Amino acid sequence: MKDASPQTIHLSDYQPYPFAVERVDLTFRLAPRATRVASRIAFAPNPARPGRHDLFLHGEKLRLLSARIDGAPIPAEVVTITDEGLTVTASALPDGPFLWEAEVEIDPEGNTALEGLYMSGGIYCTQCEAEGFRKITYYPDRPDVMAPFGVRIESDLPVLLSNGNKAAGGAGWVEWDDPWPKPAYLFALVAGNLVNLPDTFTTRSGRKVELNIWVRPGDLDRCAYAMDSLIRSMKWDEDAYGREYDLDVFNIVAVDDFNMGAMENKGLNIFNSKLVLASPETATDLDFERIEGVIAHEYFHNWTGNRITCRDWFQLCLKEGLTVFRDQQFTSDMRSGPVKRIEDVLTLRARQFREDMGPLAHPPRPDHFVEINNFYTATVYEKGAEVIGMLKRLVGDDGYARALDLYFDRHDGDAATIEDWLKVFEDATGRDLAQFMRWYTDAGTPRLSVAEDWAPGDQGGTFTLTFTQTTPPTPGQDEKPPRVIPVAVGLLNPNGDEVVPTTVLEMTEATQSFAFQGLASRPVASILRGFSAPVVLEHEVAATERAFLLAHDTDPFNRWEAGRALAKDVLVRMVTDGADPSADHVAALGRLLTDDTLDPAFRALCLRLPSEDDLAQTLADAGLTPDPDHIHKARETLARTVAERLVRPLALTYDAMADTGPFSPDAAAAGRRALRVAALAFLNRVDGGGRARALFDTATNMTESAAALACLIEAGRAEAALSAFHDRWQGNRLVIDKWFMLQAVHAAPADAAAVAERLAAHPGFDWKNPNRARALLGGLAANHAGFHAASGAAYRFYADWLLRLDALNPQIAARLSTAFETWARYDADRQALIRAELERIRQTPGLSRDLTEMAGRILGG
Numbered sequence: 001m002k003d004a005s006p007q008t009i010h011l012s013d014y015q016p017y018p019f020a021v022e023r024v025d026l027t028f029r030l031a032p033r034a035t036r037v038a039s040r041i042a043f044a045p046n047p048a049r050p051g052r053h054d055l056f057l058h059g060e061k062l063r064l065l066s067a068r069i070d071g072a073p074i075p076a077e078v079v080t081i082t083d084e085g086l087t088v089t090a091s092a093l094p095d096g097p098f099l100w101e102a103e104v105e106i107d108p109e110g111n112t113a114l115e116g117l118y119m120s121g122g123i124y125c126t127q128c129e130a131e132g133f134r135k136i137t138y139y140p141d142r143p144d145v146m147a148p149f150g151v152r153i154e155s156d157l158p159v160l161l162s163n164g165n166k167a168a169g170g171a172g173w174v175e176w177d178d179p180w181p182k183p184a185y186l187f188a189l190v191a192g193n194l195v196n197l198p199d200t201f202t203t204r205s206g207r208k209v210e211l212n213i214w215v216r217p218g219d220l221d222r223c224a225y226a227m228d229s230l231i232r233s234m235k236w237d238e239d240a241y242g243r244e245y246d247l248d249v250f251n252i253v254a255v256d257d258f259n260m261g262a263m264e265n266k267g268l269n270i271f272n273s274k275l276v277l278a279s280p281e282t283a284t285d286l287d288f289e290r291i292e293g294v295i296a297h298e299y300f301h302n303w304t305g306n307r308i309t310c311r312d313w314f315q316l317c318l319k320e321g322l323t324v325f326r327d328q329q330f331t332s333d334m335r336s337g338p339v340k341r342i343e344d345v346l347t348l349r350a351r352q353f354r355e356d357m358g359p360l361a362h363p364p365r366p367d368h369f370v371e372i373n374n375f376y377t378a379t380v381y382e383k384g385a386e387v388i389g390m391l392k393r394l395v396g397d398d399g400y401a402r403a404l405d406l407y408f409d410r411h412d413g414d415a416a417t418i419e420d421w422l423k424v425f426e427d428a429t430g431r432d433l434a435q436f437m438r439w440y441t442d443a444g445t446p447r448l449s450v451a452e453d454w455a456p457g458d459q460g461g462t463f464t465l466t467f468t469q470t471t472p473p474t475p476g477q478d479e480k481p482p483r484v485i486p487v488a489v490g491l492l493n494p495n496g497d498e499v500v501p502t503t504v505l506e507m508t509e510a511t512q513s514f515a516f517q518g519l520a521s522r523p524v525a526s527i528l529r530g531f532s533a534p535v536v537l538e539h540e541v542a543a544t545e546r547a548f549l550l551a552h553d554t555d556p557f558n559r560w561e562a563g564r565a566l567a568k569d570v571l572v573r574m575v576t577d578g579a580d581p582s583a584d585h586v587a588a589l590g591r592l593l594t595d596d597t598l599d600p601a602f603r604a605l606c607l608r609l610p611s612e613d614d615l616a617q618t619l620a621d622a623g624l625t626p627d628p629d630h631i632h633k634a635r636e637t638l639a640r641t642v643a644e645r646l647v648r649p650l651a652l653t654y655d656a657m658a659d660t661g662p663f664s665p666d667a668a669a670a671g672r673r674a675l676r677v678a679a680l681a682f683l684n685r686v687d688g689g690g691r692a693r694a695l696f697d698t699a700t701n702m703t704e705s706a707a708a709l710a711c712l713i714e715a716g717r718a719e720a721a722l723s724a725f726h727d728r729w730q731g732n733r734l735v736i737d738k739w740f741m742l743q744a745v746h747a748a749p750a751d752a753a754a755v756a757e758r759l760a761a762h763p764g765f766d767w768k769n770p771n772r773a774r775a776l777l778g779g780l781a782a783n784h785a786g787f788h789a790a791s792g793a794a795y796r797f798y799a800d801w802l803l804r805l806d807a808l809n810p811q812i813a814a815r816l817s818t819a820f821e822t823w824a825r826y827d828a829d830r831q832a833l834i835r836a837e838l839e840r841i842r843q844t845p846g847l848s849r850d851l852t853e854m855a856g857r858i859l860g861g
């Protein structure tokens with residue numbers, strides 16, 4: 001498809017574009033197989049690149065119909081066209097400003113990669129980030145080229161949308177004008193038979209903004225939660241960051257076929273429909289929470305991403321890390337801070353730590369790439385957000401607020417860099433952040449080990465914590481100098497009172513000690529409170545001390561963390577020494593379960609056992625070879641033991657948490673349902689699926705319905721329920737995605753590959769729809785013991801589908817290929833099986849640049 005030996009792009013090669021774009025005007029004449037795009041682009045020399053330069057415009061898969069400069073056709077001998085774009089020789093260009101006019105033809109219906117202009121269920125839509133605009137017309141498709149855009153759309157379809165404000169319209173045409181200069185990746189166009197949920201928002205300076213959520217006619221009754229989330233986001237960004245919206249209209253469109261979650265196009269956000277559409281019967285509480293978070297995320301990009309964008313794609317975490325950090329703060333304010341923090345750390349460890357410990361490890365700001373779409377990663381997003389959290393801890397809330405004000409002030413309208421970002425913190429706070437920069441440039445998760453010392457004395461004792469940091473090598477980076485690590489610590493005395501409240505210790509050396517003096521007795525240390533840095537804490541702690549922290553820690557995150565560490569210690573011993581579950585651990589879980597002073601959502605998180613993938617990572621990190629079957633059995637045994645010993649409190653909790661009154665998606669109600677279904681998952685191991693069956697038949701919300709179905713699948717009693725669920729929800733693509741996903745995730749490990757194969761043959765398996773493909777393949781990969789079944793059947797099935805998907809949609813195939821990133825953890829046989837699949841993929845002729853890069857990097861070379 002693309003060239004055979006793809007080029008590596010290096011940060012160090014950055015050069016400004018030789019021309020400025022002063023204005024762009026586009027006309028689209030829409031037709032499914034032959035859309036015409038006419039462009040008028042006003043170029044001027046860029047003073048940052050003196051001298052005469054060739055004009056290079058990106059362009060891929062375009063049929064060029066005409067091109068003129070200053071009204072004159074361009075002689076063929078001064079133009080070169082390749083797979084990547086078009087070059088006009090410098091000597092053929094006017095000395096000063098000039099006007100480029102061209103017309104191209106493109107094929108939206110044939111666009112299965114879902115990048116550029118494509119069709120989803122009869123709707124024309126676009127996805128231009130990162131480098132999709134070059135599939136729409138010839139253009140300098142790079143984020144540091146910013147221009148105001150005018151767009152005219154000609155079509156008979158009833159709704160025609162683009163960026164900015166509507167300028168004019170008539171029968172069969174509409175014109176949009178976006179006054180804010182923007183890079184091409186923020187361009188968007190939507191056309192279709194859509195209906196809208198309208199609303200309005202008045203900004204604090206009095207601008208009245210028209211809001212719309214556009215969907216297909218049947219989906220209008222599931223937009224209210226997204227609209228409510230949007231309005232709360234707009235208000236929050238004014239209150240928390242002083243940021244107002246800057247156009248007369250803000251449009252959101254939901255489409256069914258979308259490669260990622262959503263996209264922040266200026267004034268016209270485009271969403272995967274799963275992140276817009278929700279009703280109690282069709283969406284789980286997790287879906288509601290994600291919708292709220294992603295609506296906020298895309299809206300927040302209007303300032304952190306759009307008004308201030310990235311100079312080049314190496315700076316991606318400038319907008320993504322900051323916008324994730326902001327959406328996390330928002331969710332934390334809307335819901336529960338501690339619960340949100342625990343959820344975020346769970347995701348960070350499951351996705352980013354996993355990435356950082358394997359062959360795909362890269363820094364939040366990479367310095368080279370082959371395909372930029374492969375760098376929309378957990379490291380860029382989630383670790384990018386963690387790095388900002390550390391910065392905020394180091395400079396304090398006031399310092400952070402001053403730095404952000406300066407950032408918006410100084411860089412509004414810029415295409416900025418990570419250096420610019422850190423400079424505003426230095427200038428606003430007077431702090432030297434040279435060492436902090438390593439968090440952006442160095443890959444790998446630091447290991448932070450802690451030793452404790454207690455010296456009693458007449459004036460009270462001294463408690464000393466000695467920390468040592470080391471970061472294992474990552475691909476291409478062997479040397480890991482020490483980083484600055486903010487370590488939040490609190491000390492408790494033996495009766496549970498806090499004797500030293502949370503203090504941030506700043507570690508800057510490889511090894512460093514911190515002493516606390518004048519203590520009446522040896523304290524218990526609560527270290528890395530709130531998960532103050534994205535590190536692996538190596539702290540040898542007796543089970544009794546973990547249980548003490550689980551019962552008494554005043555920091556909710558560390559309270560949860562103590563329970564999780566306890567569970568991990570137990571599970572690791574069960575796997576490695578064949579130990580039995582710990583009675584003390586189970587008793588501690590029982591006390592939490594029944595502690596009505598605790599938030600049910602928090603209790604649900606405490607009941608959640610560490611995942612099998614997490615245990616495999618933990619074992620590998622300790623130099624052991626994880627056996628997926630043993631891990632699965634140990635976790636099952638522990639779950640069953642908890643269920644047997646706590647059957648009474650679990651049953652009481654299950655009943656007590658039942659919904660009374662009408663459905664609410666709010667955090668309190670969702671927390672009660674979370675605790676209820678967590679109890680159900682345990683009870684299901686001892687009641688033969690009885691409660692799950694009853695709940696499945698009566699549930700009025702998707703959280704309970706899906707949880708009951710998952711339990712029935714695990715109990716091997718799901719046949720009738722699966723067909724009832726399918727019949728009921730046949731018309732709803734998003735719910736049928738769940739039907740596929742649940743069966744793949746909860747299949748017994750020995751059957752997982754066969755179940756997946758059967759599902760792939762189901763007439764409803766529309767593999768061209770990314771959500772459907774992800775439901776089945778992502779579901780199988782999430783079934784740890786099933787995916788890693790010793791036969792290799794799941795590996796083979798999975799690789800076959802990656803190849804099939806790659807020919808259609810390289811982004812999706814490349815993203816799904818990360819299921820194989822952990823191969824080096826496992827035994828020689830499994831390693832050989834996975835490597836053989838990756839080699840087979842890599843050697844397939846015509847493989848995309850995306851999957852070529854991924855297979856090569858995962859294999860390690």
Ligand code: TRP
Nearest residue numbers: 129130259260261262263264376
């Ligand atoms: N900028 C989007 C976001 O984080 C991400 C995104 C949406 C994207 N669609 C994409 C990235 C396609 C790459 C390719 O909000």
Ligand code: ZN
Nearest residue numbers: 297301320323
């Ligand atoms: Zn984003």
